[in-house]
Amino acid sequence: MTSPPLGPSRPSPSGRYHVAVVGAGPAGLAVAATAAAAGCRVALLDAAPAVGGQYWRGRDPGVRLSGVDVMTGSAVWFVSPGFVLHRRGSDPVAAERLVFATGAYDRTLPFPGWDLPGVVTPGAAQAMLKGCGVPIGDRVVVAGAGPFLLPVAAGLLEAGVRVVGVYEAGDPTRYARAPAAVAGARGKAREAMSYLATLARHRVPYRTRHAVLAARGVAAVSAVEVGQLDRSGALVPGSVRPVECDAVAVGYGFTPQLELPLALGCATRLDTDGSLVLAVDFAGQTTVPGVYAAGEVTGVGGAALAEVEGRLVGAGVAVATGHRSPLSEMELTRLLRRRSALRRFAALMHRVHAPPAGWPEWLTENTIVCRCEDVPVHRIRAAVTGLGATDGRAVKALCRPGMGWCQGRICGYPVAELTARWRGRPLTAADLAVFAHRPIAQPVRLGDL
Amino acid sequence: MSRPDVVIVGAGMVGAACAYYAARNGLRVTVLDRASVAGGTTGAGEGNVLVSDRQPGPEMDLTLCSLRLWREIGDELGRGPIELEPKGGLVVASTPESLSALRELAARQRRAGVEAVEVAAGDLSRYEPHLAPGLAGGVHYPQDMQVQPMLAAARLLAASGATVHCGVEVRGIERDAAGGVAAVVTGAGDRIGTRTVVNAAGVWGGQVAALAGAHLPVAPRRGFILVTEPLSSASAAARGVVGPIRHKVYSADYVSTVVSDDAALQTSTVVESTRAGTVLIGSSRERVGFDRSYPLPVLRRLATQAVALFPFLAEVSVLRTYLGFRPYLPDHLPAIGPDPKVPGLYHACGHEGAGIGLAPATGALIAAQLTGGEPPVDPYPFRPERFG
Amino acid sequence: MSASGHLIFDGRRVPVKPGQTVAAALWAAGIRSWRTTRETGAPRGVFCGIGVCFDCLVTIDGTPNQRACLAPASPGMVVTTQLGTGR
Numbered sequence: 001m002t003s004p005p006l007g008p009s010r011p012s013p014s015g016r017y018h019v020a021v022v023g024a025g026p027a028g029l030a031v032a033a034t035a036a037a038a039g040c041r042v043a044l045l046d047a048a049p050a051v052g053g054q055y056w057r058g059r060d061p062g063v064r065l066s067g068v069d070v071m072t073g074s075a076v077w078f079v080s081p082g083f084v085l086h087r088r089g090s091d092p093v094a095a096e097r098l099v100f101a102t103g104a105y106d107r108t109l110p111f112p113g114w115d116l117p118g119v120v121t122p123g124a125a126q127a128m129l130k131g132c133g134v135p136i137g138d139r140v141v142v143a144g145a146g147p148f149l150l151p152v153a154a155g156l157l158e159a160g161v162r163v164v165g166v167y168e169a170g171d172p173t174r175y176a177r178a179p180a181a182v183a184g185a186r187g188k189a190r191e192a193m194s195y196l197a198t199l200a201r202h203r204v205p206y207r208t209r210h211a212v213l214a215a216r217g218v219a220a221v222s223a224v225e226v227g228q229l230d231r232s233g234a235l236v237p238g239s240v241r242p243v244e245c246d247a248v249a250v251g252y253g254f255t256p257q258l259e260l261p262l263a264l265g266c267a268t269r270l271d272t273d274g275s276l277v278l279a280v281d282f283a284g285q286t287t288v289p290g291v292y293a294a295g296e297v298t299g300v301g302g303a304a305l306a307e308v309e310g311r312l313v314g315a316g317v318a319v320a321t322g323h324r325s326p327l328s329e330m331e332l333t334r335l336l337r338r339r340s341a342l343r344r345f346a347a348l349m350h351r352v353h354a355p356p357a358g359w360p361e362w363l364t365e366n367t368i369v370c371r372c373e374d375v376p377v378h379r380i381r382a383a384v385t386g387l388g389a390t391d392g393r394a395v396k397a398l399c400r401p402g403m404g405w406c407q408g409r410i411c412g413y414p415v416a417e418l419t420a421r422w423r424g425r426p427l428t429a430a431d432l433a434v435f436a437h438r439p440i441a442q443p444v445r446l447g448d449l
Numbered sequence: 450m451s452r453p454d455v456v457i458v459g460a461g462m463v464g465a466a467c468a469y470y471a472a473r474n475g476l477r478v479t480v481l482d483r484a485s486v487a488g489g490t491t492g493a494g495e496g497n498v499l500v501s502d503r504q505p506g507p508e509m510d511l512t513l514c515s516l517r518l519w520r521e522i523g524d525e526l527g528r529g530p531i532e533l534e535p536k537g538g539l540v541v542a543s544t545p546e547s548l549s550a551l552r553e554l555a556a557r558q559r560r561a562g563v564e565a566v567e568v569a570a571g572d573l574s575r576y577e578p579h580l581a582p583g584l585a586g587g588v589h590y591p592q593d594m595q596v597q598p599m600l601a602a603a604r605l606l607a608a609s610g611a612t613v614h615c616g617v618e619v620r621g622i623e624r625d626a627a628g629g630v631a632a633v634v635t636g637a638g639d640r641i642g643t644r645t646v647v648n649a650a651g652v653w654g655g656q657v658a659a660l661a662g663a664h665l666p667v668a669p670r671r672g673f674i675l676v677t678e679p680l681s682s683a684s685a686a687a688r689g690v691v692g693p694i695r696h697k698v699y700s701a702d703y704v705s706t707v708v709s710d711d712a713a714l715q716t717s718t719v720v721e722s723t724r725a726g727t728v729l730i731g732s733s734r735e736r737v738g739f740d741r742s743y744p745l746p747v748l749r750r751l752a753t754q755a756v757a758l759f760p761f762l763a764e765v766s767v768l769r770t771y772l773g774f775r776p777y778l779p780d781h782l783p784a785i786g787p788d789p790k791v792p793g794l795y796h797a798c799g800h801e802g803a804g805i806g807l808a809p810a811t812g813a814l815i816a817a818q819l820t821g822g823e824p825p826v827d828p829y830p831f832r833p834e835r836f837g
Numbered sequence: 838m839s840a841s842g843h844l845i846f847d848g849r850r851v852p853v854k855p856g857q858t859v860a861a862a863l864w865a866a867g868i869r870s871w872r873t874t875r876e877t878g879a880p881r882g883v884f885c886g887i888g889v890c891f892d893c894l895v896t897i898d899g900t901p902n903q904r905a906c907l908a909p910a911s912p913g914m915v916v917t918t919q920l921g922t923g924r
Contacts, residue, residue, distance in 0.1 A: 054887060080745055105889045117869035117882040124886025132861030219880060220869040371892055374876035387603040390615040394485035397492045397599035400725060405891035407769055439743040440770050447763030449752040679922050682875040
């Protein structure tokens with residue numbers, strides 16, 4: 001991405017930026033660079049010590065940020081209408097427009113033993129390896145659903161780790177049934193093929209329609225139980241077998257980080273993958289005027305889509321703040337086409353790698369669902385079937401899942417899903433919103449509030 | 450479903466208590482709520498069962514009656530399952546002036562039958578080891594209790610045996626030729642025939658009254674609560690190990706903000722540990738309609754005041770905040786009893802911030818009125834017709 | 838970027854490499870858990886690895902509830918297993 005050289009960005013005399021971008025991953029970087037190229041005064045905030053987000057993870061994203069005030073180490077814990085972003089340990093940032101590009105994190109499903117040390121998310125495995133050079137184990141199982149499992153496994157292999165198996169709950173052969181959608185994202189298919197080749201070279205078993213059903217161990221995980229799934233996502237009887245390992249990376253796709261836009265009242269919708277995402281219009285504007293979103297928060301679709309959305313939103317906010325669009329007519333058309341194609345592919349990906357329908361059957365009554373508050377399955381069941389809880393809010397109030405340190409980031413999806421199932425109805429956006437609503441977006445000391 | 454004797458609108462704490470006592474008096478009860486059990490103000494409070502913040506008078510009578518009934522409920526359902534804790538309250542004064550006002554209130558409360566023990570400044574730390582130094586003194590109210598209001602409402606509803614339909618909105622209340630209640634009509638268009646409706650819709654009580662052509666001026670009075678990281682555990686509490694704050698602790702100016710008629714923001718310091726290990730920090734009152742935004746200045750003021758009272762909290766993290774709308778009536782008294790214009794319509798709402806504490810007496814009073822029994826307190830001060 | 842050296846974990850010397858988080862330094866030394874839950878006392882360590890789940894809370898230089906997966910490791914740091922609430 002290129003941008004003309006500009007002087008350092010300065011807030012307007014009132015101290016307000018034209019636009020503040022929260023999140024410096026592929027989407028946020030593209031928004032900031034594009035808006036700055038149009039002459040906007042841009043602030044780019046990220047909680048991490050460097051830009052790049054989970055995707056670039058400290059590597060150089062190669063994005064020119066001249067004219068952007070980069071504020072790394074800025075954990076935003078509160079947003080006020082108007083708009084003001086409150087950061088831990090430094091002054092608030094005010095802007096005329098906000099763009100949320102806060103990304104996503106691994107979505108996890110509970111299973112017996114998932115709280116044993118050594119059971120981690122694929123994102124954790126990647127962060128430890130790529131960020132710190134530490135592999136999560138010597139004999140590792142990679143499992144869950146989604147294309148991200150492949151680079152995680154390949155990365156571990158390249159670091160000399162023995163990957164004892166990759167278990168994908170979805171059925172990737174279904175990609176072949178939607179050639180048009182795949183053709184729109186050829187790069188992704190090529191990437192997947194190269195990872196599969198790495199797996200094959202190391203003779204790593206890659207099993208589709210398989211899932212980790214339980215983890216065993218005393219002080220840490222020492223084995224997992226793996227089973228085969230049928231077309232409906234239910235366990236095939238008699239297919240369960242143990243696989244020895246000293247670490248497991250398991251996750252079922254990603255789910256967006258939404259607390260800041262939700263605090264401003266932005267509307268949400270249930271995406272095809274069952275995640276709560278922001279409702280945005282063609283220009284990436286949320287239902288709150290002046291508040292935009294780009295990347296995974298509008299629907300999980302990967303880094304390429306995030307960057308395309310980021311460039312479009314960056315151009316859009318530039319125009320909205322009285323600047324000329326930095327995109328030519330031709331670039332705009334190309335980006336819009338690319339966005340459609342990548343979104344089509346993302347929807348296909350969501351269908352292929354959907355969380356397996358049978359996962360609640362793997363739970364035992366004592367399986368912990370809320371890791372923070374130690375809430376087991378039987379207490380959630382008692383709230384729904386014994387105390388009359390009909391929605392996530394009531395379950396949360398009656399037995400505390402989602403009340404702890406992580407504020408429902410991890411258990412929100414499974415608790416909402418279990419509640420809906422046990423009430424005999426489908427999961428709704430409202431169920432998930434209960435666990436995603438966090439007006440205080442990050443823990444803050446009372447003395448610092 | 451079989452025709453209920455009474456339909457209660459609202460599955461909050463008050464509706465649950467009405468259902469519990471009505472069912473115990475032999476009535477067939479159906480409870481309807483458009484959301485879930487304890488989905489409104491019940492789920493947005495601290496679970497106060499307080500005598501300390503009451504002025505002598507009608508509400509004190511209702512409070513003392515409720516306190517007795519809460520103990521009975523604790524015996525019946527078990528204290529553990531509803532987290533009913535007779536922890537006592539400690540009201541502290543920071544200046545000699547506020548201390549003398551507090552003492553004067555305590556003296557009047559004692560004459561009304563309240564246990565109120567003066568605590569000298571030097572003795573405060575025996576009650577609360579982490580209190581800031583330099584306070585003028587306080588009063589200990591051993592009768593004050595705390596309950597987990599969502600659990601209490603859910604368990605009381607379950608114990609009542611009432612038929613409960615959540616996610617069912619009441620769209621209309623039909624009346625017969627004589628003007629009396631004939632049926633309740635739901636959002637799905639179902640018609641539930643009944644001669645009696647109890648309006649336990651809390652802060653939305655005015656809207657439910659209007660469905661029957663009645664008038665009740667319930668207005669929302671917004672409040673915020675901050676919740677800290679866990680500082681103790683429920684498993685330790687079960688072994689008798691309490692959190693860092695032993696009582697419900699609040700500043701003496703709390704009582705004056707409770708009884709104030711001012712619509713503007715008022716805050717006072719209220720701090721307590723919960724069984725789950727968190728510390729709850731309140732409280733604020735303002736009449737701003739059903740505004741669900743979280744103004745940072747209000748949250749800051751709550752934090753600052755709490756740290757002033759308990760300096761150790763400065764290092765403790767806030768994990769979340771929530772808001773609720775107290776059902777406010779202009780004279781700060783709830784409306785309990787028959788509607789003056791609509792035969793068969795009873796009101797049980799408008800308890801402002803005291804609905805949890807006052808719920809059992811409210812339920813018992815409504816049940817007595819429905820069945821012609823002996824009312825547990827004089828119902829006259831709470832008659833809904835005072836607004837008519 | 839922090840320098841090489843050792844941090845002290847529960848009295849034990851743990852090597853620290855530049856750019857590592859506390860979690861990574863502990864993990865590289867074979868340490869898988871450094872916290873127990875407050876209700877059941879179950880051991881916990883890294884889970885999400887990116888600061889979202891708060892499962893890796895640990896006491897660093899006397900301050901409890903620090904996310905080990907975010908906190909940069911530095912030589913001389915004193916890290917202690919956090920029991921329950923850490924308070």
